[in-house]
Amino acid sequence: MDTSAKILTMLLAILLFVAVVGVMLFIASRTERKGARFVAYVFLFPSILMLSVGLLYPAVKTIYMSFFDAAGQAFIGLGNYHTIFTSPDEITVLRNTVLWVVVTPFVATAIGLVYAILVEGAKAEALAKAMIFLPMAISMVAASIIWKFVYEFRPDQPGVNQIGLMNQVMVWLGGSPQQWLLNNPWNTFFLIVVMIWIQAGFAMTILSASIKAIPDDIIEAARLDGVGSLGMFRFVTLPMIRPSVIVVLTTIAIGTLKVFDVVRTMTGGNFGTNVVANEFYSQSFRASNEGLGSALAVLLFILVVPIVVYNIRQLRSTESR
């Protein structure tokens, strides 16, 4: 398509959008007598339609397919779920996913919190915050490629230079270069570091805003009572920002359960680093085992639901204050 055709298409798309909104407004104005509820449904209708087609229908179909075999023909009941919990490769996948979900949110939140408190009221506060937030601005694949180079291995031979940062530091400290991404099970932790690096900025932003929202008179009152900085943190700051901490923890946990790009780009799921999201892609599209892939997707869904419910509850209680 050449440029003029593209501009024409863009204008047509905008006109189409304007037309749809116009029709909806028209219907809404005509039916205003029927009450605000009806108008609300009119506005919600397109979104609900697209969600049903794009989200509800695939979800139901996936759950349905998870009870069938690889080709999607024979009904095998809970056979796929049995495979997930007994096959050694799948158990490794589950173990790694648990590691990811337990380590990432807590460490990322901790780093974000400490950073927010340290940077609070400092001179170059805006710059410091921008620095830690920067990794969120790049895609996960870009971050993975950056860290892949950091972990890069070259043999310890004369005439061969290290090109990975970590191995160069190891060599400077007198050690020998390591295959960071190959050695089980530590390679999972090195992958987790990448995710923490990405998410810490998000944690810091939310917590920093929350810390700033603590009323000054409470802080003054605490100071007058003679509390030290550690005591201030334990007895004043932390309890007051508790809802935000929970929101950050749960949001990062949900994001971590979905992690796919980092694992796929850095190790392809090999060397015992596979996680559920990468595995269901691999089973569904590479091994053409749609039953197992769907079962893994359903498992992921079941794992995410309680966290989402808790997250929404916390958001509501924060807003109602």
Next chain:
Amino acid sequence: MSSIRSRRILAAVSGGLGFALVLTACSSSTPTKSTASGSADCAAYKIYGDLSGKSVSVYTGIVTPEDKPYMDSYKPFETCTGAKIKYVGDKAFETQILVRAKAGNPPDIAIVPQPGLLQQLVATGAAKEAPAAVATNVDKFWGADWKAYGSAGGKFYAAPSGASVKSMVWYSPKEFKDKGYKVPTTLAELKTLSDTMATGGKKPWCAGIASGEATGWPVTDWMEDMMLRLSGPDAYDQWVTHKIAFNSAGPTAALDAVGGYLKNDKYVNGGLGNVKSIASTTFQDGGLPILDGTCSLHRQASFYASNFPKGTKVAADGDVFAFYLPGVEATDRPVLGGGEFNLAFADRPEVKAFQTYLSTDTWANNKAKISSDVTGGGWITANKGLDVANLVNPIDKLSASILQDPKTVFRFDGSDMMPAAVGSDAFWKQSTAWITGQSTKDTVDKIEAAWPKP
């Protein structure tokens, strides 16, 4: 009120202009029709008619640097018929092509490197039978066995494209001459040679198997070569068609034989590290240490020639060359090879015309000439119409002569014949796990378990 209104209008207009500016910057400019340099003899292309304004999309797993010769070889066709060929190379081709075919979004032509995958693509119902002109060409330029690889269910779908000879070991002729080594003619001699080279602490073999989603495929080539030599061609055929189990005695022994080389601390990984570094080194980098002298032997297919830096002399008296991976006896000539097939998913006239062009000797010779210029060779075909004089690279000449030798017992790469769930997934993945420590027994058991139930 009017100032707010005029500000809003200004905002809308400037927003729209900005949008248009972004679109202009991002859109690719219409390519100008480049006139073919040199003699554009379009007589051979008259038969395809005038295809101006039509375009054909080609999807393949061949990426840089091997992709440029392909794109260049299409230019004569583009110039003479006016059609436009869109070439897309993707390392995840084997996975994505199945997804695309099932989703109803296939390319016009796919260059499929695996007969097993070809069978699955035909089974999706999206593939179109080859036109009669292509079938005639294949009967003329190839044999019945090559035609069979491109057929499914008794119907002929895809003409062969390039070919490769995989049973080759790359080495440095200078080193062999300096140290007085002789090219081995049996497997036992190869082992003795490796042991001789390893005395003194040097690691004679180097290898790399990383390749994105396809990580692990070079191990499958090793195993197939060993299976062919240690169990024989008939057992090989049974293994590939699942008449014997993947974890039966023959294949297990073959994988253990590979382990004697690839998992042997004394042999690998020359210039690159220890055994595990095989898994983190890309296949493209796997043989390069031969040029530094830190490695002596690298088992890889004939197409590896294009991975050496420009200026490397690939010849029997040059910087690097390859010898035929020997069999058990000196008289055995089992050869493992591969090839690609052009499978069409559309039957528009321009797609049929392009398919026909690709099955002619004209294209084969164009491609060979261009490959010689651009990548110093590294491409051959089993097309009998190929003029061997166009092969400038001694490796190509060697490979072509091996392919045409009547004593050769040729077998197609096994993992390419197996169903995709094995040949493009489990076999690769388990091979990678095997390199990083998994036992042979666990590896073959897991691959056997992944074989799809009929």
